[in-house]
Amino acid sequence: MSNIYCQGCGVLIQTSDKEAPGYTPKSSLEREDVLCQRCFRLKHYNEIQDVSITDDDFLKMVSSIRDTNGFVVHVIDVFDVDGSLIKSLPRIIGDNPIVLVGNKVDLLPKSTNRRKLVQWLRTSAKEAGVNVKDVFLISSMNGDGIEELTFELENYRDNKDVYIVGTTNVGKSTFINRLIKQTSGMGDVITTSYFPGTTLGFIEIPLDDETSLIDTPGIVNKQQMAHYVSEQDLKLINPEKEIKPRVYQLESKQTLFFGGLARLDFIKGEKESFVCYFSNQLPIHRTKLDNADNLYKNHVGGLLSPPNKKTLEIVPKLTKNTHRLSGDKTDIVFPGLGWVSVSGKDITVVAHSPKGVAVSVRKSLL
Numbered sequence: 098m099s100n101i102y103c104q105g106c107g108v109l110i111q112t113s114d115k116e117a118p119g120y121t122p123k124s125s126l127e128r129e130d131v132l133c134q135r136c137f138r139l140k141h142y143n144e145i146q147d148v149s150i151t152d153d154d155f156l157k158m159v160s161s162i163r164d165t166n167g168f169v170v171h172v173i174d175v176f177d178v179d180g181s182l183i184k185s186l187p188r189i190i191g192d193n194p195i196v197l198v199g200n201k202v203d204l205l206p207k208s209t210n211r212r213k214l215v216q217w218l219r220t221s222a223k224e225a226g227v228n229v230k231d232v233f234l235i236s237s238m239n240g241d242g243i244e245e246l247t248f249e250l251e252n253y254r255d256n257k258d259v260y261i262v263g264t265t266n267v268g269k270s271t272f273i274n275r276l277i278k279q280t281s282g283m284g285d286v287i288t289t290s291y292f293p294g295t296t297l298g299f300i301e302i303p304l305d306d307e308t309s310l311i312d313t314p315g316i317v318n319k320q321q322m323a324h325y326v327s328e329q330d331l332k333l334i335n336p337e338k339e340i341k342p343r344v345y346q347l348e349s350k351q352t353l354f355f356g357g358l359a360r361l362d363f364i365k366g367e368k369e370s371f372v373c374y375f376s377n378q379l380p381i382h383r384t385k386l387d388n389a390d391n392l393y394k395n396h397v398g399g400l401l402s403p404p405n406k407k408t409l410e411i412v413p414k415l416t417k418n419t420h421r422l423s424g425d426k427t428d429i430v431f432p433g434l435g436w437v438s439v440s441g442k443d444i445t446v447v448a449h450s451p452k453g454v455a456v457s458v459r460k461s462l463l
């Protein structure tokens with residue numbers, strides 16, 4: 098097939114990978130004006146859908162933002178900050194200002210102090226090298242914070258185009274679909290691409306006569322648990338509702354299992370509260386450290402699930418890391434799965450997670 102480009106966004110059309118930019122079913126190739134499926138859905142249903150790109154394409158993509166005079170909205174998932182904050186963003190997009198949008202705030206306990214969380218996000222972003230102009234908390238699911246955000250964006254963007262950037266699964270499409278519904282009763286929302294020939298799959302949605310909201314493909318973060326578990330298990334580990342923290346008073350030499358996907362050993366320290374923030378659906382088991390290896394060996398995929406016996410095959414082996422905690426309230430983060438919050442001095446824990454999903458420690462989020 099000779100190269101065909103999407104009439105909407107300019108991306109190179111392909112018929113093999115549904116998740117990648119430019120996908121269209123073979124049957125649509127016969128049309129006169131070929132649109133990729135993403136543009137087709139936007140045009141006919143006013144609905145955006147996410148596609149994903151690799152690291153190399155990501156570099157190309159953000160570099161093309163660098164050469165424009167735009168405003169960047171970086172959407173992250175507040176339940177998976179470490180997995181969704183794109184640390185390389187500022188190095189690549191140059192001087193364009195960034196606003197950080199923490200989505201899925203509905204998942205955090207209602208008692209969450211939002212002002213503190215905003216400050217926490219700002220500081221964490223800064224420490225990761227991402228200087229942001231402002232931070233907003235929203236729920237694209239229930240609309241919380243959207244009105245304030247759109248109002249403030251209008252001020253901030255100063256008549257520039259707005260680029261929406263994020264890793265896959267942060268809720269970027271849900272967010273944009275909400276914006277589309279809010280700002281328009283419009284018919285055909287796409288015009289022609291600003292980037293003909295960049296073939297990267299930017300989609301523009303007009304904001305006014307001169308400027309647009311530009312949806313960029315989602316960047317795949319290979320560290321996310323999502324890549325290592327089945328779709329079925331993903332439904333259990335991705336919280337859908339407000340998380341109810343589960344509190345365990347642990348003595349040293351006790352272990353917590355999070356399904357059969359992760360494990361935390363309390364090696365050394367005084368009796369302490371371990372506050373667990375995971376999907377309410379994910380079973381947590383407490384056991385003695387001495388029993389833990391055996392329990393895992395005999396019951397992973399059964400009592401310790403997800404994974405189940407079948408999906409167990411695709412989860413990488415657990416690897417472990419030792420962490421020493423000093424006294425400030427600290428989160429031990431299992432990216433994409435959840436975190437455990439602990440305070441107390443001179444604590445040693447060993448965290449086990451599937452190889453490739455590195456556990457990290459941070460100052461407590463909540």
Ligand code: GDP
Pocket residue numbers: 146147200201202203204235236237238239263264265266267268269270271272315336337338
């Ligand atoms: P994208 O890959 O970034 O475009 O993400 P999607 O918009 O497809 O959303 C990924 C998943 O997150 C879906 O299951 C959504 O239902 C869910 N989601 C999106 N926004 C929210 C939100 O504000 N709160 C909650 N709880 N879930 C959300």
